[in-house]
Amino acid sequence: MKRPILSYLLAPAVLLSAACSSVSASQPLMLSGILDQQTTTTATAPPQSSIPQPSSGRKYELLLGPQADVYFPTSSKTQDAYGSSWTSISVGIGSAYQANPQGSISPFLTILYNTHDSNRAFLLPVGVGYEKSLSNSPTSGYYGIDAVLLAADQLAPSYGVHSGFRYGGGVRPLVGYEFGRNAYVQGSYLFASSIKSFDFSGATIEAGFRF
Numbered sequence: 001m002k003r004p005i006l007s008y009l010l011a012p013a014v015l016l017s018a019a020c021s022s023v024s025a026s027q028p029l030m031l032s033g034i035l036d037q038q039t040t041t042t043a044t045a046p047p048q049s050s051i052p053q054p055s056s057g058r059k060y061e062l063l064l065g066p067q068a069d070v071y072f073p074t075s076s077k078t079q080d081a082y083g084s085s086w087t088s089i090s091v092g093i094g095s096a097y098q099a100n101p102q103g104s105i106s107p108f109l110t111i112l113y114n115t116h117d118s119n120r121a122f123l124l125p126v127g128v129g130y131e132k133s134l135s136n137s138p139t140s141g142y143y144g145i146d147a148v149l150l151a152a153d154q155l156a157p158s159y160g161v162h163s164g165f166r167y168g169g170g171v172r173p174l175v176g177y178e179f180g181r182n183a184y185v186q187g188s189y190l191f192a193s194s195i196k197s198f199d200f201s202g203a204t205i206e207a208g209f210r211f
Contacts, residue, residue: 065182067092067208071112071123075199081156082121082198086114092208103132108146110206119158123200124151125172125190138180146172146188152195161196168193170201183209 071086073079090111105128112123131144148170155163170193176186186206192199 063210064091064093065208065210066090067110067206069110069112069204069206071114071202071204073200073202075201078198078200078202081116081119081159081161082154083114083116086112086121088112088114092210101133101136103130103144105130110204112204119156120154121156121198122153125149125170126151129172129174131174133178139178141175141177143175144173146174148172148190148192150190150192150195150200152198152200154196154198159197161198166195168195168200176206182211183207 067090069086069088069090071088072084073082073086088111092111093107093109107128108126110125112121112125114121125146125148127146127148129144129146131142134141134143150168150170151165152168153163153165154161170191172188172190174186174188176184178184184207187203188206189203190201192201194200
């Protein structure tokens with residue numbers, strides 16, 4: 001049987017329509033798969049806040065607190081004039097840190113004083129120091145060295161020394177132990193220049209709190 005001419009003309013259109021219908025039906029499935037994949041990727045990615053961030057290092061704080069020092073001058077002349085051991089109770093100024101094995105630089109201020117017979121001496125070591133902890137623990141040993149500006153007010157009439165501030169300098173290696181961020185004990189030795197013919201080099205044992 002011969003097909004009508006109209007059926008030949010419509011056949012390509014029917015096939016094209018069927019193909020388009022097939023593509024259209026498959027598109028939601030493809031898009032759904034893509035969206036599911038993106039949702040899975042987003043869900044498995046860790047939140048930004050949970051990703052560990054690098055440490056910002058040691059936190060610096062300048063604090064005040066009570067401090068006790070026992071100072072032992074090594075010069076016999078200084079011992080004769082001002083005493084062989086000085087015990088000082090004062091307010092100390094220093095820094096408190098989290099333990100930092102990378103090292104840190106901080107300012108310090110110490111007060112030392114003593115009277116002996118009719119003589120007296122008042123020392124004010126001030127400067128900056130470098131300290132390095134031995135571990136990451138807040139309770140840790142440490143060591144360091146200080147650059148010291150030494151102010152001294154002395155009175156020793158028998159030596160012809162009258163009251164008035166004079167200045168010198170020095171360096172002070174030290175070792176110590178921190179008990180958390182507030183308490184410490186420390187031993188140091190000051191290598192100092194002479195002031196009014198007196199050598200104030202000597203060892204110091206120190207303990208204090210910082211609040």
